[in-house]
Amino acid sequence: MNEIGEYLKTERKKNGVSIAEASDDLNINASLLEAVEEGNAKAFKDIFELKEIVKSYAKYLGLDVNKMLDEFNDFVFEKTSKISLDDIRKAKDKDKEETSNHISSPYTKIKHTRYDVAPIVLLVAILLFISLVVFLILKIIREEPKISHELLGRKEVVYEFTE
16 A cells, blocks of 8 residues: 555656645545555545545546556455465365265265145144034034924913813
8 A cells, every 4th residue: 555655645746736735626635645645544444435535536646547446456455365366266166176076975965854834734724624614513413403382383272270
């Protein structure tokens, strides 16, 4: 980041622009521009803010923005990863080979079981329905018919005793 900051500072001075002028033109705090020129990446809340300021600053100074972003990305890569991309690709390929060449026994395979609840719920509902129907049928069969005298056409005979 120091190299990027030094390069931006040199180009700003070549163009005869002060930090205050650049700050006003870009609407960026002067202390942030100074932090960029000093290579102080810790002055920013995140790396994306720093990247946007470097991009805006390079564009303002008339520099090749893509070149500056490539330099910035190299800086970020150096800080975030010490493993080269080739090593990462080789490790991925090796992992794929190991998993494809792996021989396993059917007795040692891990079987993932997934319980489906829908058939169980359906079975319970059917059993409840059948038991309700059986209960109602048994209740109807055991019930004695209520026969009233009016339905049979019988009239009650009333006996009267007279002297």
